[in-house]
Amino acid sequence: MTQSVDHVALLPAYLAAGTAVLVLLADLLVGRRGATLAVAAVGAAATAAGASFVGAGPDRATLCAGDACSYLAGDRAALVAALFALLTLGVLGLSARLPGVPAGEYAFLLACSMAGGVVLGGAGDLITLIVALETVTLPLYVLVGLRRQTVASAEAAVTFFVVSVVATTLTLLGAALLYAATGVLHLEPLRDAGPLDTPLAAVAAALVVAGLAFKVAAVPFHAWAPATYDGAPLPIAAYLSTASKLGGVVAVLAVGVVALPAERTGPVLATLAVLTMTVGNLVALRQVRMVRLLAWSSVAQAGYILAPLGAAAFAAGRSAEAQNLAVAAAVAYTVFFVVLELAAFAAVVALRPAGADGGPIDAYRGAARRRPWVSAALVLALIGLAGLPPGLAGLFAKVAVVRSLLTGGAGWLALIVALNAVIGLAYYVRVAAALYAPPQPAPAGPAAAPGAPWPVLAVLAGATAIAVAAGFAPQWVLDLAS
Amino acid sequence: MTAGQVLLVAVLAVPLLGAAVAVALPDRAGRLAATAFAGVAFVASAALWWGRDGVGWFRYGADAGRPAVQPWHEVDAPWVPGLDLRLHLGVDGISYPLVVLTALLTLLCCAYTVWHAPAGGPGRTLAALLLVVEAGILGTFLALDLVLFFVFFEVVLLPMYAVIAGWGGAGRRHAARKFALYTLLGSVLLLVGVFTVVAAAGTADLVELTGGGGLSRGTQLAAFTLFAVAFAVKSPLWPLHTWLPDAHTQAPTVGSVLLAGVLLKMGTYGLIRVAVGVAPLGAREAAPVLGVLAVAAIVVGSLVCLAQTEIKRLIAYSSVGHMGFVLLGIATLTATGISAALIGNVAHGVITGLLFFLAGAVKDRYGTGELADLGGLRERAPALSGLLGYAALASLGLPGLAGFWGEAFAVVAALERGGPLWTALAVTAAVGGALTAAYLLRLLRRVTHGPPGPAVARPPGVGPRGVGSLAWPEVVAWAPLVLLALLLGLAPALVLGIAGDPVAALLGTDS
Numbered sequence: 001m002t003q004s005v006d007h008v009a010l011l012p013a014y015l016a017a018g019t020a021v022l023v024l025l026a027d028l029l030v031g032r033r034g035a036t037l038a039v040a041a042v043g044a045a046a047t048a049a050g051a052s053f054v055g056a057g058p059d060r061a062t063l064c065a066g067d068a069c070s071y072l073a074g075d076r077a078a079l080v081a082a083l084f085a086l087l088t089l090g091v092l093g094l095s096a097r098l099p100g101v102p103a104g105e106y107a108f109l110l111a112c113s114m115a116g117g118v119v120l121g122g123a124g125d126l127i128t129l130i131v132a133l134e135t136v137t138l139p140l141y142v143l144v145g146l147r148r149q150t151v152a153s154a155e156a157a158v159t160f161f162v163v164s165v166v167a168t169t170l171t172l173l174g175a176a177l178l179y180a181a182t183g184v185l186h187l188e189p190l191r192d193a194g195p196l197d198t199p200l201a202a203v204a205a206a207l208v209v210a211g212l213a214f215k216v217a218a219v220p221f222h223a224w225a226p227a228t229y230d231g232a233p234l235p236i237a238a239y240l241s242t243a244s245k246l247g248g249v250v251a252v253l254a255v256g257v258v259a260l261p262a263e264r265t266g267p268v269l270a271t272l273a274v275l276t277m278t279v280g281n282l283v284a285l286r287q288v289r290m291v292r293l294l295a296w297s298s299v300a301q302a303g304y305i306l307a308p309l310g311a312a313a314f315a316a317g318r319s320a321e322a323q324n325l326a327v328a329a330a331v332a333y334t335v336f337f338v339v340l341e342l343a344a345f346a347a348v349v350a351l352r353p354a355g356a357d358g359g360p361i362d363a364y365r366g367a368a369r370r371r372p373w374v375s376a377a378l379v380l381a382l383i384g385l386a387g388l389p390p391g392l393a394g395l396f397a398k399v400a401v402v403r404s405l406l407t408g409g410a411g412w413l414a415l416i417v418a419l420n421a422v423i424g425l426a427y428y429v430r431v432a433a434a435l436y437a438p439p440q441p442a443p444a445g446p447a448a449a450p451g452a453p454w455p456v457l458a459v460l461a462g463a464t465a466i467a468v469a470a471g472f473a474p475q476w477v478l479d480l481a482s
Numbered sequence: 483m484t485a486g487q488v489l490l491v492a493v494l495a496v497p498l499l500g501a502a503v504a505v506a507l508p509d510r511a512g513r514l515a516a517t518a519f520a521g522v523a524f525v526a527s528a529a530l531w532w533g534r535d536g537v538g539w540f541r542y543g544a545d546a547g548r549p550a551v552q553p554w555h556e557v558d559a560p561w562v563p564g565l566d567l568r569l570h571l572g573v574d575g576i577s578y579p580l581v582v583l584t585a586l587l588t589l590l591c592c593a594y595t596v597w598h599a600p601a602g603g604p605g606r607t608l609a610a611l612l613l614v615v616e617a618g619i620l621g622t623f624l625a626l627d628l629v630l631f632f633v634f635f636e637v638v639l640l641p642m643y644a645v646i647a648g649w650g651g652a653g654r655r656h657a658a659r660k661f662a663l664y665t666l667l668g669s670v671l672l673l674v675g676v677f678t679v680v681a682a683a684g685t686a687d688l689v690e691l692t693g694g695g696g697l698s699r700g701t702q703l704a705a706f707t708l709f710a711v712a713f714a715v716k717s718p719l720w721p722l723h724t725w726l727p728d729a730h731t732q733a734p735t736v737g738s739v740l741l742a743g744v745l746l747k748m749g750t751y752g753l754i755r756v757a758v759g760v761a762p763l764g765a766r767e768a769a770p771v772l773g774v775l776a777v778a779a780i781v782v783g784s785l786v787c788l789a790q791t792e793i794k795r796l797i798a799y800s801s802v803g804h805m806g807f808v809l810l811g812i813a814t815l816t817a818t819g820i821s822a823a824l825i826g827n828v829a830h831g832v833i834t835g836l837l838f839f840l841a842g843a844v845k846d847r848y849g850t851g852e853l854a855d856l857g858g859l860r861e862r863a864p865a866l867s868g869l870l871g872y873a874a875l876a877s878l879g880l881p882g883l884a885g886f887w888g889e890a891f892a893v894v895a896a897l898e899r900g901g902p903l904w905t906a907l908a909v910t911a912a913v914g915g916a917l918t919a920a921y922l923l924r925l926l927r928r929v930t931h932g933p934p935g936p937a938v939a940r941p942p943g944v945g946p947r948g949v950g951s952l953a954w955p956e957v958v959a960w961a962p963l964v965l966l967a968l969l970l971g972l973a974p975a976l977v978l979g980i981a982g983d984p985v986a987a988l989l990g991t992d993s
Contacts, residue, residue, distance in 0.1 A: 383640060388636055388639060388640055388666070389618075389633070389636050389637045389639075389640065390640070392633075395633065395636060396562065396565060398673075399565050399567075399629065399632075399673065399677075400564070400565060402673055402674060402677050403565060403566070403677050403680070403681070406674070406677040406678055406680075406681040407677075407681045411674070411678065411704075414674050414677070415674055418670035418671065418673060418674050419667075419670065421666065421670050422663055422666045422667045422670060425662060425663060425666050426659070426663060429643070429659065429662055430659075433647060433655070436648070474562050474564075474565070475561075475562050475563065475564055478562070478564035478565070479564070482564070
């Protein structure tokens with residue numbers, strides 16, 4: 001039996017994979033750092049353009065076996081693919097000055113991860129989903145360890161590798177058991193396969209969700225995140241907290257909402273959401289290192305993303321309209337979140353010397369006097385993550401989540417989200433105030449870092465501009481998400 | 483676009499534009515530009531009076547089909563349909579006095595900044611932040627869409643935090659953080675309340691929702707509770723008031739004036755417009771609780787004031803007491819009560835604004851606000867001491883000055899309600915009023931009368947201006963408030979004349 005393959009639907013995946021190959025060739029033939037990164041950047045931009053082009057057209061499906069298709073190139077797939085490509089582009093810009101890191105391998109690994117993300121958006125069955133998610137994460141094991149000659153980086157890489165492999169094992173086991181219980185692997189048919197009330201199916205569903213919760217860094221599967229973010233090079237920490245988290249969210253959405261029945265996953269996701277946001281916020285209050293604080297804050301933000309999905313725990317939240325609203329709110333929040341998080345990390349990269357890690361928060365005291373515009377962008381990003389004006393993008397993100405929760409009848413969950421926003425402000429405002437505090441006396445040592453290279457500033461400016469635009473016209477994000 | 487619509491948008495856009503311009507210019511020019519933009523905003527806000535298209539008593543009515551909110555001018559444009567957010571602005575008799583008061587106080591604060599910017603950062607940034615706060619407060623008063631109301635409610639938070647944290651006194655960081663966290667707690671509860679209503683009613687339009695909007699009793703009670711707690715943090719209502727003394731004491735003079743003068747009014751206005759307007763059944767159920775807490779605020783506020791030793795902190799706690807009278811008026815849910823609340827709002831804004839200006843002047847001249855160090859001011863600085871006495875008398879509710887109407891008629895409204903609870907509340911509130919007089923007269927005795935204290939007797943080493951007399955910029959800044967306190971005291975119809983019909987319509991629709 002031959003299977004027809006719709007190559008137009010697969011165009012973004014081809015472009016992403018082609019970028020990876022081209023980057024290797026460019027590194028081999030030209031061998032200059034700037035050229036390699038430029039090729040990678042052009043490839044990422046082309047992937048984003050290709051994804052938008054395919055998404056603007058009619059919905060396509062390919063690699064089908066009968067009715068069930070393994071690759072669904074619809075609007076949401078295009079959005080995810082474009083986001084991955086743009087985030088990779090941003091991280092490439094942030095990597096403009098990384099001493100001691102081989103450019104070809106670095107860009108190749110990032111492009112491979114991007115290719116995994118592009119396919120993840122359109123995954124139509126469990127195996128494609130898991131393979132794509134692994135393709136996103138596998139290159140990151142190496143990339144995290146690339147801040148050489150530091151123990152922290154090697155530790156981070158090993159921690160991440162071990163935890164991630166265990167998580168993937170759990171997910172694979174769960175997928176296999178699910179296939180054994182239902183005989184179905186594709187996502188849409190799985191939803192129609194029935195309520196999954198056998199013990200085997202229940203265990204399988206729990207294993208799959210648990211494994212995916214690792215990827216999103218949901219509590220109690222979050223312990224790897226702060227150590228990994230802190231040890232990794234700053235651009236890779238940015239990629240982990242934006243693109244990798246996006247991949248985890250897409251996988252949870254695909255499995256938790258589309259494939260598995262809402263009665264089972266609703267309470268689980270609600271519990272995960274509450275634990276994640278509360279623990280993330282409370283522990284972030286105690287952090288003294290910048291990247292660890294951002295890592296814990298992104299753990300808490302994952303809780304806000306999962307919260308609308310938890311509304312399915314209530315009967316009112318399981319109606320089709322409420323489900324659609326919940327998924328749209330989760331996707332919209334993710335989009336706002338990755339833009340603001342990328343802007344925050346870009347500002348941190350711009351404020352730190354080349355190749356350094358995030359450093360303690362005290363190192364940023366008085367930064368507003370030395371670098372007023374970069375500090376203003378960092379404050380805007382942090383306040384947006386807290387969900388207050390002038391970071392209107394973050395405010396509308398929280399409003400969307402609360403709205404979907406209350407429409408789905410999950411009032412107490414909305415209250416918990418609201419209270420967590422207050423805890424979140426406490427540490428975001430502490431960092432923002434530190435930027436404007438009087439600077440510490442200059443330590444005897446190397447002079448202050450010179451101005452950041454232009455790609456870093458370009459990424460910062462671009463991310464901030466998109467955040468501000470999304471703040472004043474959030475409707476286009478909400479339209480994209482629904 | 484009619485002229486009224488242009489004015490509505492201008493009232494919001496001009497301060498934001500002014501903030502951007504002020505930050506871009508060098509220091510002194512920036513402050514002058516900020517004052518100019520504040521002046522334009524004030525003129526625009528006052529001009530909203532004209533062109534109200536014959537909104538007379540016959541437009542209102544409790545019969546079906548007549549909305550209870552009839553704005554004089556209205557702007558209604560879609561913004562974010564996916565979040566039920568529309569740019570729906572409007573001004574009517576309830577919000578107009580507060581809008582003009584906000585614009586006036588901001589103008590006076592910006593003008594004061596031109597003359598004397600506190601230490602801590604460039605004066606132009608302070609003036610710009612004041613303008614952003616003004617835009618947020620004006621937006622709250624003008625919003626006729628619940629989600630828009632929430633957005634503007636949030637806009638005020640961070641600029642005010644920055645004002646306190648950047649230009650405040652010794653304990654400013656802690657005070658600013660407490661202010662930010664407490665206010666955000668109120669705001670997020672407001673968010674949950676707003677979407678409880680929107681999810682149940684399907685619309686966020688205040689005009690449609692006023693009078694209950696067809697919500698069930700349970701939803702109204704839940705919504706009113708959330709709204710009431712949110713606005714109780716802002717007003718503030720005892721026992722959620724603990725952010726206020728630190729914030730007012732540590733803020734710079736202009737910050738305290740805006741905080742006490744108008745920020746607190748966002749809470750009481752929200753209670754009237756949003757909580758009572760949208761959830762009247764819930765309001766009726768919760769009114770006794772609100773009344774008891776309000777009277778507790780009056781008594782506790784007054785007793786704590788009697789023990790205060792620092793002038794700014796004393797005035798801050800006096801705000802708790804005065805807002806207690808306003809909240810008692812609202813809790814009675816009678817036309818007298820709400821009218822008393824409205825005039826009490828405006829009067830408190832004028833008088834406490836003036837008091838904070840004067841306290842700031844005393845601190846600048848003598849370097850301290852401690853009552854033990856001050857005294858005998860009427861010999862060394864007779865004009866300043868005279869104004870302080872005038873403001874204190876206005877604050878304690880002397881008939882003929884603005885403060886009388888709010889305090890007296892809140893008590894009258896509680897008596898009108900009748901029944902054992904409300905009569906007891908009225909009597910306790912009246913006793914609280916006597917305690918108010920007690921602490922304010924104590925303030926005058928310690929500061930203006932008596933032998934000169936150590937800070938007053940010793941000629942202050944610092945200070946570029948003559949201590950005894952008032953500088954003319956101070957006179958210019960304070961004169962409007964002094965005049966308004968007298969004018970409102972003699973002619974409360976300036977505020978209540980336009981508010982009568984909207985209040986009656988608001989209360990008439992819940993039957």
